[in-house]
Amino acid sequence: MLTSLDHVQLAAPPGSEDLLRAYYAGVLGMTEVPKPPVLAARGGCWFAAGAVRLHLGVAEDFHPARKAHPGLRVTGIEAYAARLAARGARVTWDDTLPGHRRFYSEDPVGNRLEFLEPTTTGPAPLTANGTKASVHTTAHNQP
Template identity: 80%
Template structure:
C-alpha cells in the first residue's frame, strides 16, 4: 500500500551541480541533503524543504522536462512568487486549475516546476 511520495527525481546534465545548488538553495530556499557516498560518486544533488525532497540525478543525454514536473504546494504563493522573481527565476502564472493559485518556473537546466496553493473557500 502506497502511503506517501518519498521524493521526486529530476534529471540534469553532467557538471550542473553548482547551478542546481544556486537555484534550489539560493532561489527556492531548500536545504541540500548529503547523498550517501556510494550515490554521491554518480554526481547530482538532493534537496529538501520540510517533508518535500527533490533529487537531481545526472543523465548523459539530458533534455529538460518541458511537460512533466513536480507540483510543489506552497503557503503564501504571491509572496513566494515575488521572492523567486526577485532572485531571478521566471514566474509564469496559470489560472486553469480551479480552486488553486499556481505558477510555473524552470530550474537552470530546464526542468519545469509547478508551485500551487489552494484558494480558501
C-alpha cells in the first residue's frame, strides 16, 4: 500500500550544484540535505522544506522538465512571486484551478515549477487510510 510520496527528483546539468543551491536554498528558503556518501559522488543536491523533499540529480544528457513538474504548495504566494520576479525569473500566473492561486516559473536550469496556495475551504482530501486530512487554507484577493 502506498502511504506517501518520499521525494521528487529533477535533473540538472553537470556542474550546476552551486547555482541550484543559490536558488533552492537562497531564493526558495529550502534546506540542503546531505546526500549519503555513496550517492554524493554522483553530484547533484537534495533539499527539504517541512515534509517536501526535492532531489536534483546530475544528468550528462540534461534536458529540463518543461511539462512534468512538482507542484509546491506555499503560503504567501504573492511574496514568492515577487521574490522570483525580483531575481529575473519568469512568473506566469494561471487562474484555471478552482480554489487556488498559482503560478509557474522555472529553476535556473530550466525545470518547470508550479507554486500554488489554496484560497477556499472545500472538502478535506483523504489520507492513505481513507480518513479526512486536515487542510489549512488562506483567502487572498485575486489580482
